[in-house]
Amino acid sequence: MSAAESFAAGNAAERLGAVSTGNALELRGVGKMFGALAAIEDVTLTVRSGERRAVLGSNGAGKTTLFNCITGDFLPTTGTIRLFGEDVTRFPAYERIRRGLRRTYQISLLFNGLTVADNVYLACRGVSRGRFSFLRPRRGDTLVARADELIEAVHLTASRDTAVANLSYGQQRQLEIALALAGAPRVVLFDEPAAGLSPTERAELVAILNGLPEHIGYIIIEHDMDVALRVAERVSMMHNGRIFKEGTPEEIENDPEVQELYLGGGDE
Numbered sequence: 001m002s003a004a005e006s007f008a009a010g011n012a013a014e015r016l017g018a019v020s021t022g023n024a025l026e027l028r029g030v031g032k033m034f035g036a037l038a039a040i041e042d043v044t045l046t047v048r049s050g051e052r053r054a055v056l057g058s059n060g061a062g063k064t065t066l067f068n069c070i071t072g073d074f075l076p077t078t079g080t081i082r083l084f085g086e087d088v089t090r091f092p093a094y095e096r097i098r099r100g101l102r103r104t105y106q107i108s109l110l111f112n113g114l115t116v117a118d119n120v121y122l123a124c125r126g127v128s129r130g131r132f133s134f135l136r137p138r139r140g141d142t143l144v145a146r147a148d149e150l151i152e153a154v155h156l157t158a159s160r161d162t163a164v165a166n167l168s169y170g171q172q173r174q175l176e177i178a179l180a181l182a183g184a185p186r187v188v189l190f191d192e193p194a195a196g197l198s199p200t201e202r203a204e205l206v207a208i209l210n211g212l213p214e215h216i217g218y219i220i221i222e223h224d225m226d227v228a229l230r231v232a233e234r235v236s237m238m239h240n241g242r243i244f245k246e247g248t249p250e251e252i253e254n255d256p257e258v259q260e261l262y263l264g265g266g267d268e
């Protein structure tokens with residue numbers, strides 16, 4: 001069995017439990033003010049367990065602010081946020097992480113001097129219950145095996161022993177996905193993982209996201225319609241701090257209002 005297969009198979013049992021538990025996220029009337037500016041306003045959004053959702057919208061639409069409210073980086077000014085049925089509106093970020101929520105950032109946060117394998121191993125180590133050790137990982141260590149599964153899931157096996165500083169930009173973004181997956185999350189928020197990627201790297205990202213174990217749900221913020229429509233089951237459109245439309249990729253692609261907003265973007 002390949003590492004990717006065992007990664008998927010090992011999660012099959014969890015998936016049965018996780019997928020049937022209803023909603024991963026329920027936001028009701030969520031708003032966030034910065035002084036007089038409403039960064040997001042009256043956002044109501046439901047994402048099922050295991051669902052893959054894209055959030056599309058222009059610069060400043062409020063997408064990252066929405067993520068910050070979901071993760072607990074910001075407390076919303078109004079509204080409620082439920083995570084797997086539990087009201088977490090006032091919970092600190094680490095309490096949400098404990099419940100299976102992870103995120104990636106628009107800006108890279110990697111250990112540049114370490115290899116791919118070391119970065120992923122440390123991320124796995126950080127979330128395991130074992131005591132921290134300064135010793136090098138031993139062969140046979142289950143965390144090493146887990147790290148290798150994650151490295152394969154993000155298509156970095158060939159660069160396993162490469163230092164982060166020597167990876168391409170696209171590979172660094174792939175590594176960030178592995179780090180977000182390290183704690184066996186149930187829902188992951190990806191903030192523009194395709195930003196700055198070449199067409200080839202974008203295709204790789206689409207393949208990685210579509211290959212993730214099915215029980216892992218996510219919300220992906222994306223400017224590129226092409227990527228968003230290929231990795232999401234549903235799409236939410238944001239503008240001026242509000243979600244103004246939601247639908248399947250087909251519905252969104254054929255929507256006249258959306259076409260008007262995204263036409264003129266050309267065929268770059």
Ligand SMILES: Nc1ncnc2c1ncn2[C@@H]1O[C@H](COP(=O)(O)OP(=O)(O)OP(=O)(O)O)[C@@H](O)[C@H]1O
Binds near residue numbers: 039057059
């Ligand atoms: N910490 C902050 N303090 C003050 N204003 C902020 C803060 N964070 C965001 N904003 C403002 O809130 C609005 C929404 O910003 P946000 O970063 O959520 O947009 P976005 O949709 O993620 O944009 P982009 O596509 O450029 O990343 C913007 O007008 C922004 O200037």
Ligand SMILES: [Mg+2]
Binds near residue numbers: 063064065106
């Ligand atoms: Mg943003």
